[in-house]
Amino acid sequence: MKKALMPIQDPAIAKDPKYQISDFDQNYDFLGGTITGKRISSALGDSGGPVIQKINNQWVTEGIVSHGVYDWTTPLPTVFTAVGAFSDWIQNIIKNN
16 A cells, blocks of 8 residues: 545546446445546555545544455546444444453
8 A cells, every 4th residue: 555645536426337436325435536647546455444634733534445446547436435424333342342
């Protein structure tokens, strides 16, 4: 895994067949990576890795790599799972373990 600045994409593109996105739920997922130009996206082995953002001088985990399309010739977005969608569940697990 390497560090990359990755744009967040409009979730509406998940419905466009040219982006080959499967298993996308707007309630729990978001899309990142480039869809034109140079390919910036996740790669094989990145699943479960963090998506972080600096907020008020502090790094915050926004998501984790879920899956993508591994076509190395075309810029295609990656599906990320939004950590915030599961914050209650995560806190419950931490509290009870």
